[in-house]
Amino acid sequence: MKHDKRFYPDYLSEILATIFICFELLVILALLYTPSIGRQIDFLKPFQPRPEWYFLWLFELIGYFPGNTAVIGTVIIPIVYVFLLLFIPYIDKGEKGRLKAALVGIALLLTFAIFTLLSLL
Amino acid sequence: MEKVLDWLDYRFGLKRSHYRFLQRRVPSDLGYTYCFGGMAFTYFLMLACSGLLLSLYYVPSEKEAFRSVVMITDEVTLGWVIRGLHKWAATLFIISTILHTIRVFVSKAYHPPRDLNWMVGVMTFVLVMFSGFTGYLLPWDQKAYWATEVGTAMARSVPFIGDNIMNVFRGGPEVSGATLVRFYSLHILYLPLSIAVLLWTHFHMVKRQGISRNL
Amino acid sequence: MTRRVFLINIIKSFFALIAAGAFATLWYIYPSTAKKRRLQYVFVLDDDELPKRGVRKVEFKYSVDDSEILNRAFLVVGEKGLNVFSPVCTHLGCYVNWDNNRKEFLCPCHGGRYNIYGQVIAGPPPKPLNRLPFKIESGKIYLGVTV
Numbered sequence: 001m002k003h004d005k006r007f008y009p010d011y012l013s014e015i016l017a018t019i020f021i022c023f024e025l026l027v028i029l030a031l032l033y034t035p036s037i038g039r040q041i042d043f044l045k046p047f048q049p050r051p052e053w054y055f056l057w058l059f060e061l062i063g064y065f066p067g068n069t070a071v072i073g074t075v076i077i078p079i080v081y082v083f084l085l086l087f088i089p090y091i092d093k094g095e096k097g098r099l100k101a102a103l104v105g106i107a108l109l110l111t112f113a114i115f116t117l118l119s120l121l
Numbered sequence: 122m123e124k125v126l127d128w129l130d131y132r133f134g135l136k137r138s139h140y141r142f143l144q145r146r147v148p149s150d151l152g153y154t155y156c157f158g159g160m161a162f163t164y165f166l167m168l169a170c171s172g173l174l175l176s177l178y179y180v181p182s183e184k185e186a187f188r189s190v191v192m193i194t195d196e197v198t199l200g201w202v203i204r205g206l207h208k209w210a211a212t213l214f215i216i217s218t219i220l221h222t223i224r225v226f227v228s229k230a231y232h233p234p235r236d237l238n239w240m241v242g243v244m245t246f247v248l249v250m251f252s253g254f255t256g257y258l259l260p261w262d263q264k265a266y267w268a269t270e271v272g273t274a275m276a277r278s279v280p281f282i283g284d285n286i287m288n289v290f291r292g293g294p295e296v297s298g299a300t301l302v303r304f305y306s307l308h309i310l311y312l313p314l315s316i317a318v319l320l321w322t323h324f325h326m327v328k329r330q331g332i333s334r335n336l
Numbered sequence: 337m338t339r340r341v342f343l344i345n346i347i348k349s350f351f352a353l354i355a356a357g358a359f360a361t362l363w364y365i366y367p368s369t370a371k372k373r374r375l376q377y378v379f380v381l382d383d384d385e386l387p388k389r390g391v392r393k394v395e396f397k398y399s400v401d402d403s404e405i406l407n408r409a410f411l412v413v414g415e416k417g418l419n420v421f422s423p424v425c426t427h428l429g430c431y432v433n434w435d436n437n438r439k440e441f442l443c444p445c446h447g448g449r450y451n452i453y454g455q456v457i458a459g460p461p462p463k464p465l466n467r468l469p470f471k472i473e474s475g476k477i478y479l480g481v482t483v
Contacts, residue, residue: 005149018156022163030205038262043407048444049267063446066460074275086243089236274428293367
């Protein structure tokens with residue numbers, strides 16, 4: 001284990017460089033892709049609602065639970081999702097712990113990725 | 122400059138108490154994936170700054186909200202830039218938070234004593250998602266209205282008390298001006314404050330426990 | 337009362353205070369239902385403008401607390417006479433559209449489909465489309481909206 005860097009000034013300068021790059025990236029995106037203004041609320045015009053990109057997976061997912069099972073998609077799955085993520089440190093216990101945790105983690109990530117992709121199709 | 126700093130240091134005693142923090146050794150073989158957390162925090166600060174600026178012009182009322190957003194974009198000097206910064210910082214914040222979570226997971230940095238810190242991180246992430254959801258309504262346009270209509274209607278599917286939960290979120294049976302005020306308050310007061318407190322504990326634990334080694 | 341018992345009681349009542357405060361907070365947060373909601377009839381269409389068979393989309397205007405609201409609904413003339421359907425999808429509240437080729441109401445959100453009687457054919461909606469109350473007086477159709 002090597003411990004040959006000081007927080008100040010070595011590490012701090014790296015942090016500042018990272019902040020600088022982050023800021024540049026943000027400013028470039030903000031200047032190039034200005035958020036558009038939407039249309040005023042209007043009940044008369046047909047409109048296809050879409051959530052922000054990080055909720056697309058959930059939006060897609062709730063379409064798969066018809067009738068009275070809707071609660072699974074809208075409430076149970078998000079809560080289970082959060083609790084699995086929350087208790088990862090305790091899933092990773094014992095001999096095969098890391099394997100179990102890895103499976104859970106990959107499953108959660110794939111749920112997010114696959115359903116986001118499905119909603120974009 | 123030196124004198125001013127010394128004057129302040131004499132009053133606050135900052136140098137002595139932070140000397141060990143500033144002089145501590147940091148492992149030199151950390152990969153660049155270790156910067157995602159810091160990136161997320163950077164974007165959090167930028168969200169706070171741009172949000173504070175937007176709040177100077179935004180009017181959280183049913184009749185004025187949309188017009189004020191149009192005004193920020195079209196009339197206010199550099200308003201469109203601030204709005205763009207806020208919007209993009211939110212996206213980049215969530216991306217870097219996801220990447221940070223993956224990095225912590227891969228480097229197994231969630232074992233005790235860091236288990237609590239992992240959980241604090243997950244809680245922060247949940248609040249961040251709520252921030253995104255509540256912020257989405259504030260422009261009070263078609264996109265915002267319908268996303269909120271659907272998002273809050275989700276609560277209704279809970280058996281027995283679903284309608285009551287939805288009423289709490291909406292501030293009434295329909296998405297209305299009351300919903301806008303509720304979401305505004307959550308978005309600019311409750312959620313940022315809670316996130317700030319959680320982040321403080323997050324960083325405090327990192328400071329105490331040190332950076333985890335990839336075993 | 338001994339000093340010891342007094343202290344224990346003080347601590348207990350402190351927690352009781354917190355519980356009462358939490359309860360009052362929840363009560364405060366829950367939106368009040370003081371405002372009575374009533375049915376108001378608004379004119380939408382003349383009787384003779386109705387199709388013999390089929391669906392007619394109507395737009396109408398009404399006011400709630402000084403603010404005007406424009407909304408729409410579907411008048412459906414079928415074998416059982418006139419029915420008025422609310423466009424609100426019973427799944428998550430998106431507005432459905434009438435597809436004249438397929439003769440179905442389609443929801444743009446999660447693909448819910450209803451037939452001309454408002455019954456669910458496919459997709460996630462749990463209930464048929466809501467029927468709105470209406471009345472016909474001297475050749476004019478009035479629609480009941482709750483305000």
